[in-house]
Structures are given as C-alpha cells and as structure tokens.
Amino acid sequence: MKTMTMRAILAALTLGFAAPAFAAGGEVAPPAQKWSFNGPFGTFDRAELQRGYQVYKEVCSACHAMKYVAFRNLTDVGFTAAEVKALAATFEVNDGPNDQGEMFKRAGLPSDKFPSPFPNEKAARASNGGAYPLDLSLIAKARGAGPDYIRALLTGYKDAPAGFTVGEGLHYNEYFAGHQIAMPKPINEDQVTYADGTKASVEQMAHDVSAFLMWAAEPKLEDRKRMGFKVIIFLVVLSGLFFAAKKRIWSKIH
Amino acid sequence: MADNTSGFFANPLVKWIEYRLPVFSTLDHMVGTQYPTPKNLSYWWNFGSLAGLCLVIQILTGIVLVMHYTPHTSLAFDSVEHIMRDVNYGWLLRYMHANGASMFFIVVYIHIFRGLYYGSYKAPREILWFLGLIIFLLMMATAFMGYVLPWGQMSFWGATVITNLFSAIPLVGEPIVTWLWGGFSVDNPTLNRFFSLHYLLPFVIVGIVILHVLALHQHGSNNPLGIDTKGPQDRIPFHPYYTIKDAFGVGVFLIFFSFFLFYAPNYLGHPDNYIPANPLVTPEHIVPEWYFLPFYAILRSVPDKLGGVLLMFGAILILFLLPWLDTSKVRSAKFRPIYKQLFWVFLIACVGLTYAGGLPPEGLALVIGRVCTVYYFAHFLILMPLVGWFEKPLKLPASISEAVLKDGAAGSKA
Numbered sequence: 001m002k003t004m005t006m007r008a009i010l011a012a013l014t015l016g017f018a019a020p021a022f023a024a025g026g027e028v029a030p031p032a033q034k035w036s037f038n039g040p041f042g043t044f045d046r047a048e049l050q051r052g053y054q055v056y057k058e059v060c061s062a063c064h065a066m067k068y069v070a071f072r073n074l075t076d077v078g079f080t081a082a083e084v085k086a087l088a089a090t091f092e093v094n095d096g097p098n099d100q101g102e103m104f105k106r107a108g109l110p111s112d113k114f115p116s117p118f119p120n121e122k123a124a125r126a127s128n129g130g131a132y133p134l135d136l137s138l139i140a141k142a143r144g145a146g147p148d149y150i151r152a153l154l155t156g157y158k159d160a161p162a163g164f165t166v167g168e169g170l171h172y173n174e175y176f177a178g179h180q181i182a183m184p185k186p187i188n189e190d191q192v193t194y195a196d197g198t199k200a201s202v203e204q205m206a207h208d209v210s211a212f213l214m215w216a217a218e219p220k221l222e223d224r225k226r227m228g229f230k231v232i233i234f235l236v237v238l239s240g241l242f243f244a245a246k247k248r249i250w251s252k253i254h
Numbered sequence: 255m256a257d258n259t260s261g262f263f264a265n266p267l268v269k270w271i272e273y274r275l276p277v278f279s280t281l282d283h284m285v286g287t288q289y290p291t292p293k294n295l296s297y298w299w300n301f302g303s304l305a306g307l308c309l310v311i312q313i314l315t316g317i318v319l320v321m322h323y324t325p326h327t328s329l330a331f332d333s334v335e336h337i338m339r340d341v342n343y344g345w346l347l348r349y350m351h352a353n354g355a356s357m358f359f360i361v362v363y364i365h366i367f368r369g370l371y372y373g374s375y376k377a378p379r380e381i382l383w384f385l386g387l388i389i390f391l392l393m394m395a396t397a398f399m400g401y402v403l404p405w406g407q408m409s410f411w412g413a414t415v416i417t418n419l420f421s422a423i424p425l426v427g428e429p430i431v432t433w434l435w436g437g438f439s440v441d442n443p444t445l446n447r448f449f450s451l452h453y454l455l456p457f458v459i460v461g462i463v464i465l466h467v468l469a470l471h472q473h474g475s476n477n478p479l480g481i482d483t484k485g486p487q488d489r490i491p492f493h494p495y496y497t498i499k500d501a502f503g504v505g506v507f508l509i510f511f512s513f514f515l516f517y518a519p520n521y522l523g524h525p526d527n528y529i530p531a532n533p534l535v536t537p538e539h540i541v542p543e544w545y546f547l548p549f550y551a552i553l554r555s556v557p558d559k560l561g562g563v564l565l566m567f568g569a570i571l572i573l574f575l576l577p578w579l580d581t582s583k584v585r586s587a588k589f590r591p592i593y594k595q596l597f598w599v600f601l602i603a604c605v606g607l608t609y610a611g612g613l614p615p616e617g618l619a620l621v622i623g624r625v626c627t628v629y630y631f632a633h634f635l636i637l638m639p640l641v642g643w644f645e646k647p648l649k650l651p652a653s654i655s656e657a658v659l660k661d662g663a664a665g666s667k668a
Contacts, residue, residue, distance in 0.1 A: 040517055068335045137335070141520060142528035177538075217528070220338070220345040227346070228516020232509060239505030246498045253293060253490060 028174050030145045030152030033207065037214060040229065043222050044215050046078030051194055052212025053077055055205045058192050060136060063128060063183075065116035068137035069216050072110040076219055077212075084110050091115055129169045131182030140210070140217035147210040149175065154206035157185040282493075284467065290489035291496055292477035294654050298372075299475060299496075300503035301365040306463065307504060308358035313456050315351040323403070325449035327442045330405035331530040349519040355397050356522045357511050359545035362390060370576075371597055373585030374476040380577040382469040387573050389462050394546070394570075396455040399448040401543055406527030411540045413440045413448070419553070422560040439533065479657055480585025481650055488654040539614055547611030548604055551623040552630065554615040565627070572634050579634050581642030589648040593641050596633065603629040 036045040053074065056066070071088035075081060088108035093115045096103035108115065116135075118124035125132050143149040152175040160172035160179075170180040187205045194200055215221070262268060263278065272278050282288045322341050324333040337344035366386070369375055375383035402413045417434050421427040436443025474483065483489050490496075514521060522544060526537050542550050549566050556562035572579075587594040603626040610623030651657035 068332075068339060073339075138528040142525050144525050146525075224345065224349075224516055224519070228512060231516065232512050235505055235509045235512060239502060239509065242498065242502035242505050246502050249494050249498050253495070 028152075028156075030148040030175050032145075033148050033151055033210075035147060035211060035214070037211070037221055040225060042225060044077075045211065047196060048208050048211045049077040049215050050079070051196065051198060051205075052208035052210070052215075054192055054194065055187065055209040056136070056212055059186055059205075060209065061114070061117060063117055063124070063133035065118075065133075065135045066114045066137050066216060067116055067135055068113065069219075070111060070113045071108060073219060077215065081110070088112060129182060131169075133183070136213055136216065138217045140214040142217075146217075147214045150213055151206045151210040153181075154187060154209070155202055284471070285497065286493045287491045289471065289492040290483070290486075291475055291492045292483050292654055293488060293490045293495075294477050294479060294658050295475060295496065295499075296478050297499075297503065298364070298368040298478075300500055300507075301361050301368060302470075303500040304361045304503060304507050305358065305365055307507070308354060308361055309456065309459060309463065311354045312351060312358060313460075315347050315354060316453070316456065318347055319351055320453065325403065325446055327405060327445055327531070330403060330445060334404045346515075349515050352523060353511065353514045353519060355400065356514070356543070356545065357507075358393065359397070361507070362393065363545070366390070367601065369476075370600075371587045371594075372476055372478060373480050373580065373582075373587070375576045376580065376585050377577065378473050379469070379476060382466065382472075383577065384574060385462055385466040385469055387570070389459055389466060391570060392455055392459045392462065396452060396459070397543065397545065399452040399455075401527075402445065402448045403452060404527060405445065405531045407529040407531055407535070407537050408524045408527040408540070410440060410531035410533065411537055412542055413444065415540050416542070417444075419559075419563045419566075422563045424560070476585060477654065478586060478588060479651060479654055480588070481654065484653045541612055544608065544612070547609075548607035549611070551607040551611035552627045554611075555620070555624045555627040565631075569630060572631070576634070576638075579638045581639050582645065582647065584647040584650065589650055590641075590645055591648065592645045593638075596637055596641065599629070600633045603633070 036042060036048065071084055071091075074084050074087065079087065088110050091108035091112070091114070092105050093108045093112050094103055095106050098104055117133075118127065121132055140146045140150060145152075153173060156173045156175040158172055158174055160166045164172065164179070166172050167180055170182055171184055172179055173181045187202055187209075189202055190200050192200050192205065198204060218224075263272065268278055279288070319337065322333060322337045322344060324330060334348065337348050339345075341347070369383065369386070398412075398416060402409045417431055417440065420434060421431045423430060432438060434444070435441065436447060477483075524541065524543075541547070549569055552569050553562040553566040556565055582590060582593065584590055587597055606622050606626035607630065610619045610626065613619035615623065651660070
C-alpha cells in the first residue's frame with residue numbers, strides 16, 4: 001500500500017512535469033538525431049566540432065555573432081594552444097582607446113571573444129533586409145529541440161507548397177515557426193572543404209555545425225556528465241550504508 | 255543536563271561550553287535524544303527535514319552565485335553566462351540553484367500533501383500549519399523574483415505578467431504596479447529590488463522555519479495513525495532513530511536531485527530564458543516555472559482579470575481555513591473511507607491544473623483548467639465540511655504501540 005501510494009505520487013509528479021510547457025507554434029517537430037553527446041556518458045566528437053567550427057567560421061560568422069565564446073575556449077574543441085593563437089590572429093578585433101585616445105584594430109588574441117560581424121543591431125538589420133541575425137552562443141539551448149532543431153532548420157529549405165505565399169525577402173523553411181524565414185539557405189553542397197577529407201554534404205555540414213553550437217552553448221557538458229556519474233555512484237553507496245545502519249538501529253524497536 | 259553525564263556530554267570541552275552556553279542540550283532537545291517522537295512515522299515524514307536541506311542548499315549556492323552575478327539589465331544575462339563559462343564550477347552552482355528551487359517545491363508539495371492526508375493541520379497544530387503556509391508563500395515570492403534575475407525572455411515577461419496582476423485591484427491597482435516596478439515598466443529598478451528581496455526573503459524563511467520547528471516541538475509530530483502518543487511505549491527518541499532514517503532519505507533525495515542536476519539540468523526550465531530579455535518581443539506563450547502552473551491555471555480559468563487574481567490568491571489563502579473547514583475529529587485519512595478517496599481526487603485535480611497551466615488557455619486545456627479549479631475550491635468549501643459531518647470513520651486503535659504490535663504480528667512493517 002505504501003509503495004503504491006508513493007508510486008502514484010511520483011507518477012503524478014512526472015505527469016505534471018511532462019505537461020508541454022513550451023509553445024509549439026506551428027513548427028514541424030524536427031527529427032531526432034544521434035548525437036555523440038547524448039546519454040549519460042555522452043562526449044563531444046572533437047573531429048565533428050572542428051568541422052563544425054569550420055562551417056561556423058566560413059559560413060555563419062559572416063552574419064552571426066557568438067559573443068560568449070572566446071578563442072581560448074577552442075582548446076576544448078581539440079585545437080592546440082598554438083593553433084588557437086594562430087586561428088585567433090586571423091580575426092581582426094577592435095581595441096582601444098590607445099594613448100592618443102583613438103580606437104584601433106589589431107589581430108585577435110586567444111583571450112578575445114569572437115568579434116561580432118556588425119557593430120550593433122541596427123547595422124546588422126540594415127545589412128540583412130531588416131532581419132537580425134541572432135547571436136549563436138546559446139542558440140542550442142534557446143530552442144526546445146536544441147541541436148535537432150538547428151540541423152533540421154539548416155536542411156529544411158524547400159519550395160513552398162502550392163498555395164503558400166512566401167513574403168518578399170523571406171524563404172520557405174519546413175521547420176521555422178510560420179515557415180517564413182529571412183535567412184536565405186545558408187549552406188550548399190561542398191560549400192566548405194573539410195581538412196579531414198569528409199564529404200561536405202548539406203546534411204554533414206548541418207550536423208557538424210549543430211554539434212559545434214551545442215558545444216558553444218554548453219561547453220561544460222562533458223565535465224557535468226562525468227561528475228554526475230561519480231556523484232551518483234557515491235550517493236548510491238552512501239544511501240546503502242545509511243539504509244543498513246537504519247535497519248540495524250531500528251531492529252532494537254518492536 | 256543531569257541525565258546526560260555519560261557519553262558525549264562527559265567530554266570536558268563539551269561540558270565547559272555547555273556550562274556557559276547550553277547549545278548541546280538545546281540541540282539534543284531539538285533533534286536529539288531528548289526529543290520524543292511517535293515510533294510509527296513513515297517515510298512521508300522525511301520531507302520536512304528534506305525541505306530544510308533544500309533551503310540550506312539554496313542559501314549556500316545563492317551566496318556564492320551573488321559573488322559573480324551583476325543585477326543590472328545590461329549585465330545580468332552576461333554575468334550568468336560568465337558564471338556558466340568562466341567561474342570555476344559556476345555551471346554546477348547555477349544548475350544546483352536553479353534545479354534546487356524545483357527540488358524544494360517538489361519536497362514542499364509532498365510535505366503539504368502529507369499534511370493534508372494525515373490531518374496534520376488539526377488541533378493542536380493549527381499554528382504549525384499556518385507557519386508552514388507562510389513559508390510556502392515566501393518561497394513562492396522568492397522563487398518568482400529569483401527567476402527574474404537571469405534577465406532572460408521568460409524572466410522579463412513572467413515578471414511583466416505577474417506584476418501586472420496587481421493592476422486588477424480597483425482604483426489603486428495601477429499606482430501599485432508602478433510602485434512595484436519602480437517605473438513605468440519592468441526595468442532596471444525592478445531587477446534591482448527583486449535582487450535585494452530575493453537575497454532577503456530566504457533569511458526571513460529561516461526565521462519562520464525556526465518558529466515552525468518550535469511549534470512542531472510543542473506537541474510533537476503527528477503520525478500516520480493521527481492519534482496522540484499515550485505514553486513512553488508510543489515514543490522513541492528522535493536520535494538515533496529518525497536522524498538515521500532522515501539521513502537515508504537525504505541520500506535517496508540527492509540521487510533524484512543529481513539526475514536532474516547532471517543529466518537534465520535544463521529540463522525543468524524554459525528554453526526562452528536562454529534568450530536575453532527583449533521588451534519589444536513578446537514570447538508566443540508566456541509560462542511560469544512548473545511549480546506555479548496550478549495557480550496560473552486557476553488565474554486563467556476565470557474570464558475576469560480581478561476574479562482570476564482573487565481566485566488564484568484565494569487558492570492558497572483557503573488553506574489557512576482548513577482547520578475549521580475540515581469538520582472531522584479524526585486526523586488520519588487512514589480511518590476516513592470517504593475523505594481518503596476525495597484526497598486522491600483532489601491530487602488528480604492539482605495535476606490537472608498543472609497540466610492546464612502549461613498550455614495556452616483554449617480548447618480542452620481550458621476546460622480541464624476550469625473543471626479542476628471548480629473541484630479545487632469545492633473540495634475545501636463543500637466536500638470537506640460535509641464529509642466531516644456525514645462520514646463514519648473507522649475505529650481508531652487505542653494506542654500507537656497497540657497498532658504497531660498488531661501490524662507487526664500480521665507480518666507487515668509499520
């Protein structure tokens with residue numbers, strides 16, 4: 001009886017949580033992908049992240065900022081410190097004021113955050129037909145389906161179905177809320193040349209950059225899962241000891 | 255303590271301190287060998303100490319988070335990301351604090367439903383119950399203001415919706431809202447005062463918790479049988495029996511907590527809160543955190559704004575009347591065949607409200623929300639008084655030890 005009521009309450013609580021608290025808003029559910037970072041022992045695939053970084057740098061970063069990620073963080077992705085230094089130097093960042101009171105440009109350092117492609121939102125909108133390319137640092141956590149959604153969106157460009165009128169300057173996308181997105185189809189077959197020889201299909205690039213953006217949004221994911229496993233093992237043992245002690249102490253009663 | 259001259263109290267240092275400041279004997283009376291407890295408390299009685307643990311976790315993680323957080327509209331979101339990315343174990347602290355709030359509510363909800371089932375609000379524990387409800391109200395205020403601090407989209411719009419509720423008050427509503435905001439919209443002054451109060455209220459909660467424990471000790475814990483302890487054969491000292499039982503409960507609870515903390519830290523949150531607050535873009539569907547959903551559903555079940563607000567606050571305030579609305583002399587639902595079933599119906603209604611609260615108020619969700627709202631109030635205002643009068647309770651056992659012995663003989667464990 002007691003375990004039954006306990007179960008009933010747990011079930012009730014779970015049901016409560018499962019209440020879809022998120023707006024679905026006319027989106028088609030993105031198909032779930034296999035990600036190396038899924039599951040309790042999931043880790044990032046370094047090669048995948050590096051390919052994803054390449055897509056981000058060569059394609060996305062033309063319009064999208066990623067202001068919470070610093071070049072130094074890229075050592076997590078598997079680049080060496082020397083590689084990160086060289087890679088940061090390929091970016092130009094604003095600095096200053098100098099001793100003359102003037103702002104100046106210099107080569108990027110590992111300690112710099114990724115420079116934003118536009119000086120401000122107004123400038124970004126002016127260059128993008130009034131649309132604002134979002135900062136991508138947290139996009140993988142700011143959408144319900146996370147990396148599944150990003151991948152689906154990047155591969156979801158299609159001709160609009162008959163009878164559907166797409167507004168001027170907008171593009172039909174199966175997975176975007178309302179199906180009309182200002183961003184033109186960003187990646188095309190063989191748009192980048194992967195250093196590791198992987199074939200740069202649209203699906204491959206979408207997958208790689210989605211994984212990279214998941215890393216950008218949750219860089220401590222591996223630490224978190226690794227610590228979680230240790231903590232839970234410890235707690236199971238500890239609870240077992242407490243339970244045995246409880247049994248023993250309570251055996252004096254009754 | 256004359257009767258404590260052996261063991262721990264024989265230690266010269268303990269003796270020296272105890273002679274000057276009676277901390278050890280006080281603790282011993284609070285949660286030690288000198289606090290007599292009914293011998294038949296089930297695991298449902300673990301949730302009080304677990305709630306205390308949650309409060310401590312929230313305060314400790316919160317104090318460290320504040321060392322890295324900046325309460326300003328232009329920096330709050332960035333400082334939270336700084337905590338997540340650059341502060342050593344900052345991600346752990348923040349996820350502990352955010353999920354810890356949910357855990358606190360889970361524990362407190364179970365604690366409250368335990369009280370409802372076993373009649374823990376009845377004489378002579380009415381003030382104990384009131385203090386618990388005051389803690390619950392303070393928790394809700396604290397959690398609401400804490401959710402605003404990361405200054406994400408749901409923070410901002412949740413704050414806008416909830417503070418706007420006060421505008422429903424006739425005549426003074428609008429000035430009150432302006433006063434709450436410190437301006438004409440939710441903005442930096444709002445964030446600053448919410449931060450200040452979010453830091454203050456947990457310590458107010460600590461104060462009320464002390465009174466809650468004091469009230470508890472006056473008559474001791476209620477128990478699954480709901481009958482008073484009749485003598486020493488019904489009681490056991492809190493320590494070691496319930497300290498070890500609580501310790502086991504803490505272990506199991508922390509495993510449950512860890513599951514969310516390490517493997518699904520954002521499951522109980524809303525993805526929109528990873529988008530910085532933008533006063534110009536309203537999220538499609540503004541929802542509060544899950545633990546407010548039942549009350550949010552009640553609010554939206556009423557087509558009239560003021561009516562909805564009154565009913566929502568009424569849903570909590572009605573709990574203060576419980577000692578009088580429940581007319582039955584029997585505490586435990588175990589001996590109340592009809593009330594026992596109504597308890598489960600009530601629980602289902604609360605789950606229904608939670609479900610409806612998470613969906614847009616239209617179609618089936620609105621119907622479920624309304625039906626459950628009606629039942630929520632009918633349960634307290636109509637069914638409880640009537641059932642108390644007309645229900646024929648089962649025969650109560652003569653004493654706890656008698657019931658425990660009988661149970662033991664039947665081969666099942668109390």
